Amino acid sequence: MTPADSNPAASGKPPAWDREHTVRHDGLVFDVHEAGPVDGTPVLLLHGFPQSARSWRRVVGMLRAADRDLRLVAPDQRGYSPGARPAEVAAYRTATLAADVLGVADALGLERVHLVGHDWGAAVAWTVAAHHPERLASLTALSIPHLAAFGRAIAEDPEQQALSSYIGVFRREGAEELLLADDARRLRAMYAGQVDADDVEAYVALMAGGAAAPALHWYRAMGRDLRDLPAVRVPTTYVWGEEDQATARASAQWCADHVDADYRFVALPGAGHWTPDQQPDVVAREVLARVRGVAAPPA
Template identity: 40%
Template sequence: MSALRRIALSTGVSLDVAVEGDPGAPAILFLHGFPESHRTWRHQIAALSADHYCVAPDQRGYAGSSKPEAVADYGIDRLVADVVALADALGIGRFTLAAHDWGGAVGWATALRHPDRVERLVIANAPHPLLFQRALIDDPAQRAASQYIRAFRDPGIEARVAEMGLDGFFDRSFAPHVDPARVTAADRADYLAEWGQPGALTGMLNWYRAAPIVVPAMDEVLARPAWVDAAFPALEMPVLVVWGMRDRALLAAQLDGLDAVVRDLTVARIDAGHFVPWEAPDAVTGVMREWFGRGQRSVRAE
């Protein structure tokens, strides 16, 4: 990919942004999750920029982008506002939004709040907010798999990472969740360089701290929030959900019930782990291309 652009947004932050393709072509905005960067979607950008305008920011708190200090600066309202402000800054009206992991949380929220801007939504291993909160209450397996969120919210985690070093953090917290054959020495160096930017570790962790999702302890009996069982707005635009079925943090049961909150749903189940955009890049790109072309609900990559 070409060099990153630095783009100042009306939300008060400046983001490093990968931009590829013809600005006159249909736009795709790509959002990464933890603990990554625009590089999450590098394979899809390389393939799809031939006929799409591809825009992939390092979101606030990550890599070289702005890193506000307050936890509140990472609330979902601010993150959604960044997406719309980035589209505005580049003169993009309606766009396809493709989003992974925490970027997917922003993707769901942006589609719900700005259906006038999000023409299509592609979600990769990112649970729907309603279904995820229900699972954290009702599903012991998902609750157990999500206990790391509680650890990442701990105010002492930065000190523990400093003690083990970023190399140790890579080996203990990240490496167990990825396909080692897909992570080169250059990839590792890129991760460590991004995480080592001043304020980056706290910025990335503040996404967890600011999120409203409640993650009960394993033995905790949680008072059930009323909104979990109330009516929830369904998305009307076409939605493609791509899921790496070997994800150990976000279990495949998160696919259950999506048809109740998405009117026009396509689900692609892929033999990969959590980081499916680069663990199975050809499969993900192929599914996206087929879906773009057909607009049908039966696309699958098993």
């Protein structure tokens, strides 16, 4: 583990983190951001598309205020970290992305973590939970449900089929140029006014700076049938915004069928896809309840 920038404020990064490091895994170098004591209870946070670890800064701030004994760890994942951008599409299979999570945890000496994921980070988190339950103390997934529920909805639910039509576009060659054309007009529109303008500018710069093609490779490499993922057997909370532009109600409701453990489903009226940005207080509350192993207080 190699220390990186020790002064986030001086580098223009949001001041959510105490430490920034790089870790090596699979011949790649991942940027990792941390807050809280190194001997604290480990909570590993996985960002989605098209964001970065920056997306967790509000949630991290609230978790830190609520519990000073948490070790909060957020990597910039494969394709997002400049040192972890293989060229080939096959390097971005979901199983490989899940192996990255374990590799980062191993590099940091974390045998068992509370895992949190949003969007693609949730898809990867479900995969880790399904195949490596011994490495998790709990799971909190935001937006994307268990992949078997999501896959069933893509196959059977007209609303989910319509919402997921963008996936076919993202798989196409040249999709990165389409997203970045006209000052990234289409990319900016994806945030739907639900993400702060300064964060949007940071994500646009990240994509334009070389992350766009690798990030889209996650879609290009994903399996065609998501319904093969086994059930999850770790304590799980699933948080879904009722106005989510990526996940239909059927997907969200069917998620419970694929968790064989303590399960909490939190539906947020009026919330869209970007829940860590829109409702970081709710996300922090649900994560903290899972970490503590207690029922979350009413909203």
